[in-house]
Amino acid sequence: MKTNSFILAMMLMASATFKSNAQDLVLPNPSTTQTVIQDLGLGKVSVTYSRPPVKNRKIFGGLVPYGQVWRAGANNATVIKFSEDAIVEGHNIPAGAYALFCIPEKDEWTIILNKSADQWGAYAYNQASDLIRFKVKTIKTAEKQEAFTMLFNNPTTITSYLNISWDQTAVNIHLTTNDDAKIVASIDRIMEKKEVSNLNYFNAIQYYYINNKDTDKALGWIAKAEQDFPKRASYKLFKSRFLLRKGDKAGAQAAAEAGIKTAQEGSDNEYLRLNQEALEQAKR
Numbered sequence: 001m002k003t004n005s006f007i008l009a010m011m012l013m014a015s016a017t018f019k020s021n022a023q024d025l026v027l028p029n030p031s032t033t034q035t036v037i038q039d040l041g042l043g044k045v046s047v048t049y050s051r052p053p054v055k056n057r058k059i060f061g062g063l064v065p066y067g068q069v070w071r072a073g074a075n076n077a078t079v080i081k082f083s084e085d086a087i088v089e090g091h092n093i094p095a096g097a098y099a100l101f102c103i104p105e106k107d108e109w110t111i112i113l114n115k116s117a118d119q120w121g122a123y124a125y126n127q128a129s130d131l132i133r134f135k136v137k138t139i140k141t142a143e144k145q146e147a148f149t150m151l152f153n154n155p156t157t158i159t160s161y162l163n164i165s166w167d168q169t170a171v172n173i174h175l176t177t178n179d180d181a182k183i184v185a186s187i188d189r190i191m192e193k194k195e196v197s198n199l200n201y202f203n204a205i206q207y208y209y210i211n212n213k214d215t216d217k218a219l220g221w222i223a224k225a226e227q228d229f230p231k232r233a234s235y236k237l238f239k240s241r242f243l244l245r246k247g248d249k250a251g252a253q254a255a256a257e258a259g260i261k262t263a264q265e266g267s268d269n270e271y272l273r274l275n276q277e278a279l280e281q282a283k284r
Contacts, residue, residue, distance in 0.1 A: 030076035031148075038152035038160050041177030047100070047162065050074040051147045059167040060104050069112070072102045072164065073148050077119040080162075080182060088113070091132045098131060100166075101133030107112045108135050109171050135173045139170040157210060183207065198232065201225040205238050215242050233263035234273035240278040252282035 031050040052074040055127040056064050064070050072078040077099040081159050089111070103110035108144045113131045118122075148166040158180060162173040187204045190196065201221060208218040219242050223233045236259025243253035259275030262268075 004163075005059055010234065018189070021241060033075070034150075036151055038155055038173060039157075040086060040155075040160055041084060041158045041179035042182065043082065043095070043177070043179075045077065045083070045152075045160070045162075045175060046081045047150050048081075049072070049148075049150055050076065053148075054167050056145050057275040060169050060232070061106070064104055066105050067103065068151050069125050070102050070104060071119075071122045072100050072150075075121070077101065077114075077125075078116070079122060080119050080148075081111065084177065084179070087178060088132070089134045089136070091134060092178075093131070093149075099125075101125060104138075104187070106138070108137050108251060110135050110173075112273065136171045136173060136186070139172070140171050140250070141165060141168045144168050145170075157207065181212070184213070196228070197222070198225075198229050205235070209238060209241060215246055218242055231262060233259045233266065233268050233275060235259075236262055237271060237275050237278055238273065240282060244282050249282050253279060256282055 029189050030052070031052040033048065035046055035048040039188060045238075050054045050073040055196060062064065079097055081097040082093055082095050084095050086095075086133065087226050093113065096115075098215040099112075099114040099119055101114055101122055103112070105199075110133055114125065115129045115131050119125065144167060145165045150162065152164045152165050153161040153172070159174070159176040162175060164171050164173070187207065190200050191204055201224070205221055205225070206219050208214065219239065222235050222239045222242070225232070227235045227238075229235065236255050240252045240255035243249075243255060256275045256279035260279065263272035264277055
């Protein structure tokens with residue numbers, strides 16, 4: 001009986017503890033958390049941070065003192081992750097997760113990537129764990145940014161800018177990769193095969209166009225793609241664009257006109273419009 005009474009007492013205590021925990025107050029965090037993700041070369045870069053509001057406070061030189069290490073937000077230290085090796089403001093960064101700290105000054109900020117990513121605020125910050133430090137100029141913004149904000153601006157296949165803004169101050173951090181050589185080598189391996197898919201043709205040709213690479217090489221691929229996939233108006237479009245880049249306006253016009261015809265026959269409204277635009281550009 002004593003044993004049964006003891007078990008019953010323990011069950012009642014556990015039940016009371018559960019009820020107490022279930023009644024704990026849950027409120028929204030005043031500084032909401034956000035994660036932003038951007039493709040970068042063959043990988044991705046992400047930033048997870050908290051977003052405190054201005055709330056009529058003096059931010060830089062006030063709430064955020066000049067000359068002191070700041071967590072770049074609120075709550076946990078801001079974390080930036082690279083799935084592949086990257087280049088940040090000219091510095092080679094191995095793939096991994098890093099705490100992103102700042103030391104704000106009026107005209108420039110020191111940006112810090114610290115190897116201890118899992119930190120609360122900057123209270124345990126240790127400079128000995130820094131991977132890199134570099135400086136970026138501040139920008140005075142016309143519009144006030146109420147909530148602290150990080151976002152990726154002006155991305156290309158291999159570059160982007162991380163923009164940090166709060167109140168009326170912003171900075172831009174340039175991100176890029178050294179993946180171009182890997183991408184070109186991968187394209188060459190695919191394009192040397194006896195059979196190439198429509199998707200691989202398209203991706204290779206588009207990459208060469210966007211990144212201003214070997215025009216003649218791309219035109220050779222287009223010629224093969226047109227043989228394998230003669231009803232694709234997309235290849236006429238790229239042919240027109242590459243020929244115009246070479247200064248061959250007559251050839252560019254002819255390719256765009258052929259693309260218009262192919263698009264009309266296939267009821268492809270998107271490439272009908274794009275080839276019409278290419279024809280107008282070639283006629284200028």
